[in-house]
Amino acid sequence: MTTQNKKGTRRAFAAAYPSWFYLPAAVIFGILFLFPTFASLFFSLTRWTLFKYSFIGLDNFRQFFSEPFLVWGLINTLIYAVVTSGSKVVLGMLLGILLTSNVMMRGLLRAIVFFPVLVSTIGVGITFTMLMHPTNGLINDVIAVFGVKGPAWLTDPRFALLSVAFVDVWKGVGLATVIYIAGIVSIPAEYYEAAKMDGANALQRFWNVTLPLARPATVTVIILSLIGGLRSFDLIWAMTKGGPGFTTDVVASVIYKQYQAGFYGLSTAGNVVLFVLVAAIVVPLSFVLNRREVEA
């Protein structure tokens, strides 16, 4: 192949991935999300009632960092994010493997596992609040059969956050599973056959084929559920409203409460802080995970 020819091919390859493929997405995303969202950051420097604003410099940030329950909320946020995203990765993978294997009534099982994703957060919140009711909830009724008095899952500060995290996993694991199913299904069958021919057992096949080749799914599930966990408050809001008292407050619910109270400038400042926090955790992580993808 001559040099000229090679250049031509390279140009053809480049032309096969044209930049204008970005265009439709970039226009919609840029105009309707990026522009207003980042323009609004200006309001984090103001006292803003929606009707008028006055410039107050960094006062909102000072105020935000002196929120009495901020540190508490920060710890809760980290616990909640780690517990929910960790469980979703592990359970999602196990369920994904189970539901792509030759298991009985696979379609039905998949539908059952995915079903909670379909139900609205409001419905899930009410349902579990009742199932976890300390005196007449089903969960404690069952525990009582074994002669043990179950705790007040959502109103005892020791259990409340983890109870909500459990429901979050219940509701979200179907999503992780579906992503894993897509990942496992995309693995070409000949890898398994080759592994089988080499005499690898099921565990070795999982370790040497499924795990590395389902990597895109794992990366996606980790990133999505970690961001979700760090930012999440809708289920917390539906089930405990951050309570009892302030015990299940996370950073996002602190911000939401400020917004509800009409402190629009302050809550914008809070969103900036949360953005920096989440980005500081997720961006390096995503970088590392994607770099290893290139190496592989």
Add this chain to the structure above:
Amino acid sequence: MTYEISRRLLVAAAAGSALALSFATPAFAEVKLTFLVDNAAATVTASEALAAAFHAKNPDISVEVESRPGGGEGDNIVKTRLATGEMTDVFMYNTGSLFHALNPQQNMLDLTDESYQSDIMDTFKSVVSENGRIYGAPFRTTMGGGVLYNKKIYAELGLKVPKTWPEFMQNNAIIKEKTKAAPVIQTFKDTWTSQLFFLGDFYNVLRAVPTFPEDFTANKAKFATTPAAIKGFEHQEEVFKAGFLNEDFGSASYDDGLRMVSTGEGVHYPMLTFAIGNLFETYKDNLDDVGFFALPGDEAANNGLTVWVGEGIYGYAQTEHPDEAKKFMAFVASKEGCDVQTEAIGALGPYMTKSCTLPDDVPSPTKDLVSYFAEGAKNAPALEFLSPVKGPALEQITVEIGSGIRSPIDGAKLYDEDVRKQALQLDLPGWE
């Protein structure tokens, strides 16, 4: 669809041009108003009844009711729609401190010169006014914040309605000893219900420290350093420590509370009297077993009620049909309007229109409530009608105090801090 077209025409013919109006009106005979209300069943029912009655009387104007969520989410929707110029022609909203947060002078129609104002009580006019101008007309009834109680159990045990706090605690002790019912019902799943011991005690605070609202607004009085103001917190802790609460107080809901007080599973439920409407809907058979009294304070002779002034309806400043909107508000505020509401959802309390009357057969708790408005009876508005400052975290703090997690004095300090945040946002003088 006609509305859309006429609207576009109006816009095209330049804003505010009288010519455009006279041109558009005959072509489209019917004017359509939209009325935004919260989504509580009673509000929607009453609003739809008012809309129908008004349309029957004014066939050329129809009113469409649109509902929105209540609470903090509702506040945001109302503010967002005002700030973006998308408010409905007429809308319902709170009076008092929340009303002031809507920037009335810019956003609402001025109703000061409406002919019906002479028929409206001054108490109401004062909570929907800014700089001497009136912006709201009364909708629904005025409420009291006190204690709903089970009259059947009171009769069985021969108890008397308490006038002082010690009497109240004594009744509780007797109930605890002689019945299986919970003396005091608390329902912290719905956190807002936890605030009543504190907010409902304000009549007593005001008696002890008459200047509290002004001093509080000016950052001169604090809850933590005003012994009379902190009593509500202390009372709440007392009932918890005495073991008077229902076993599931942490996870019980507002609905549970209503069921308990009406069926006698519990006896005292500190609550706002709009709950009578919910009792009427869900526990109608037991409604007459329920009574109401004001939160007792220190002196029996000066027992009185803390009052929440009813909601207002407001006209949107940029409505295309200001005259029709005003006409509708006048109807809601008239005696006829009151009667339509009573017919639709029952009589829940006194109306703020002087000529409005209640039927003779009002439910038992309403009768008790009305007695606090009779000649010689004592009542005072809640703090939120006398001061624009109200901390957003109160309900979390009262849950903590009511569950023994936080002491009253700690709670008061935390609330003072919370209040400071709100005052700073309002940019009130004296705060930094």
Add this chain to the structure above:
Amino acid sequence: MTAKKLRYYATGILSLAVACIVFVVPFLFIVVNALKDKPEAARLHFTWPTETHLWENLVAVVQARDYMLITAFVNSIILTVVAVTGLVVFGAMVGFVLQRRPSRWSGLINFMVLAGLIMPPAVVPTIWLLQWLGLFKTLSGLILIEIAYSLSFSVLLFRAFIATIPRELDEAAILEGAGPFTLFFRVVLPLLKPVAVTVIVVQSVAIFNDFTNPLYYLPGSKNATVQLTLFNFQSMFNTSYNLLFMNILIITIPPLIMFLFFNRQIVEGMTAGAVKG
């Protein structure tokens, strides 16, 4: 062989039993309460209704607020179908170029994708913008908003999965003279079926169940979407739990049907891949 069969049935029955307890029991709670009358449902007990009110509750929910539910279904279905189509096509296009042709912009684009997932949108400035564009209170405006807010998710997923498609396929196609359009729509996109189905399923559910965005960007009773109908029965002060649960059931059915349909597509994708293998 028999041991294998035994294990097949054992794991099958075991997983089904566990799935039923963990996932179906909460669902039954919604069902039994949807059948009760208001005071009984208000107790929120897990008991069979003393009297079933299936038909009354169903009628009450459908008729509420002048058949709002019907309008809401129409609106939500249009919204979901159009927005998800846009998300799949636009998201896959970005993911494709982003994964295949790294450039100095890639870092920035990757960051923007993450920013889209992390940063909550600002409601009021967005409304001002939509008003200025003449898109506020229109279904098309809301469709574009839903696309903008969910693009990141879609791009992230597509980019990750495009990495699993061998480049040799592209090269072969290019050498045969395929332009970018043919390459993307005829060669790459068909191979992305499992992940495309995943995006469709997940985003359809999210958009169909969304209530915050319609609440702010598409106000008005005529513009209601399905989640907003829940507010007919749930308020801060009084909730009709029987009707609320019935409403939840009714609006959960369409996504369930959709899932069952696409679930079959995933299975087909699997077998197709295996055969081609």
